[in-house]
Amino acid sequence: MKNDKERVEVRMPKSIIEKLDKYQEENGLSTRTATILELLRKGLEK
Incomplete structure (x- = not known):
């Protein structure tokens, strides 16, 4: 499924x-999660 989510813990x-x-x-x-996802997407688009 496209929207499957997995928990990831990061320190x-x-x-x-x-x-x-x-x-x-x-x-x-x-949320921090939304912030991290946005920054990851921006970084991966490069």
Whole structure:
């Protein structure tokens, strides 16, 4: 199925989390998950 989802746990430095949270706030994203997915998609499009 196209929308199958799998849980992934990722640990990252607090400095990266702070940048994620700032990006989330500046771009009006609802969750960290949404923020991470958006940034991953943007990176994979390159």
